[in-house]
Amino acid sequence: MRVADFTFELxxxxxxxxxxAERRSSRLLTLDGPTGALAHRQFTDLLEHLR
Structure with a gap:
């Protein structure tokens, strides 16, 4: 992994x-390590993704 991999326009x-107003509604982008699949989730799903 290179620092340049994280350079992008925002x-x-x-x-x-x-x-x-309701922080539970925050969005979260997750990455499945083994498959590389990206998924759009809610921040309330965070504990499901932590090991």
Whole structure:
């Protein structure tokens, strides 16, 4: 893995400036290590992905 792999453009319009009123609604992008599959989840699902 290289530092350059993490270089990307991110428009200001996509940067959260304030937390959500209901933080449980926060979105979470997960990566399945063995398969490399990406999935869009809710932050409340975080414990399911931690080992």
């Amino acid at each position: 428009p200001d319009s996509l940067i959260a400036r304030h937390p959500l």
